Amino acid sequence: MKKILIALETGEKEQAAFRRAAEAAGVACAFTFTTPAAATEEQIAEACFIVGNVPPRKIAASENLDVLQLFSAGADPYMPEGVLSEKTVLCNATGAYGQAVSEHAFALTLMLVKKLHLYRSSQLNCRWEDHGMVTSLDGATVLVVGLGDIGLSYARLVKAMGARVIGVKRRGGPCPEGVDELVLTGEIDRVLPRADVVMSVLPSTADTAYFYTAERFGAMKRSAVFINCGRGNAVSHEALLQALRSGEIAAAAIDVCETEPLPADSPLWREEKLVITPHVAGNFHLASIYEGIIGIALENLTNYLGGKPLRNIVDPATGYKR
């Protein structure tokens, strides 16, 4: 009897779907449906297949665990040595977040470009005031840093408005559809001065910590806008504030912070040229995310029970999907 732990809010519909997947595979399974916070150490220790971001310390490198299927795209809390046994295959939910996060990043981009953040501030002061000229994405050069599912969806959205897209990714390869020019991450400094918009969806890895240095902000156009919908530690709060205050860039929007939640006394809150959303671009806020996660989990459970290759395996060396 295989013990399957689903540590993710589910309803009858989803629970029935998991049970059907096991029946279809012809493997006897015992399912436990719970949430990441409520999952006990015993439930985790017994499970061979877990769906959900259970607390890393509770896993304790369990030798029973064959597969940990996360519901997040980022896998960083599970990367340190000692969290997972060497036998455990770690899978993420890349693919479930593309639509939600790319649309949120796109909405933030338009908000900055059309100065809607300044108009909202004026409104809250009951002021009918004009914030001057705006720009358009039509004809703009947009740098998309991180060309996974989210980055590619975002590229399609800005391209539909007439932008020229420069994609930045770790590894070379053919230029994906919707991207006009492809640049390696290591060569980003060559293209930063050309960008009207820099949108970053870098995951959190050793290579991406504090990727956006003071020098890199300094290399951007003074009219550029910067958006971070990846992980907060790609940008130091100090460098970002400095870039905004000195006018090295025109405006920025971040859905992720170095420290989350952002402390109430952080000077970032009151920086007029900065828009902050509280890590909500993904986080189950669009119905398609949950549906996507359930789809990936069902597919990988079927693969696992049938002895077939899993999808969305995280490479322990990079923290990315292989």
Added chain:
Amino acid sequence: MKKILIALETGEKEQAAFRRAAEAAGVACAFTFTTPAAATEEQIAEACFIVGNVPPRKIAASENLDVLQLFSAGADPYMPEGVLSEKTVLCNATGAYGQAVSEHAFALTLMLVKKLHLYRSSQLNCRWEDHGMVTSLDGATVLVVGLGDIGLSYARLVKAMGARVIGVKRRGGPCPEGVDELVLTGEIDRVLPRADVVMSVLPSTADTAYFYTAERFGAMKRSAVFINCGRGNAVSHEALLQALRSGEIAAAAIDVCETEPLPADSPLWREEKLVITPHVAGNFHLASIYEGIIGIALENLTNYLGGKPLRNIVDPATGYKR
């Protein structure tokens, strides 16, 4: 010697272009370059061709005036009897505003749909707070009320994000590209209950005053968002506030108001579910607007001097382009 009055900020480049147009037509012209506010009654009285929205009362039905080329799309201040002589042909600048206003309306739409107005309010209170589920334009039904240049541009933008577009226009005809379904203005009540987004760019005419009644807001989905980037008098402030406060619609954004500037003591400013921008969607805020206006004015000056038909003639009966 034809007296041409250009009552619109111009630089050397634009002034040279107007002079070249007169030379090319082989007609001797005397140009005066000024602004609407600075144009004198004498300058206006002598001119046979005016570019710019000079104050209506200063025109005094001048019999010398053959053509008044506005830089606005709306022509309502020039419609009342006694403003223009019967011989004067009134032309607007429809076509110059499509990109700017449609992009502004699109940015407002995404702001509402992704709840960025609520997050901006939270930010200004230094609060890391979650405003819950959002929706997408992908699969949404978007009603575009007013299918001129702006409405059609907006339709293309939302369609690129996966929306289904219902276009609403005065007169029937073939369904334009980018519009999935066409409905006559008089039949709008039939489709209002289906819309996730209602975006209005109705001009100000006798037919459109207070078009959005309490009944029409009541007919919309409770989850619907409403955007007005046309003219302020299409919506009464009272009906809009009532619809938002009672939850008959989810949120709204307006770039135009019944009274402009909106008085500081208006309750609209503080309505959390309402976004207000101060009539800036057009208003020369995107470079393409000015370029478009100059292009239309040059074309019509050339047409006028060459005895050819003018473009963008306003129908005195409707206030629309003919």
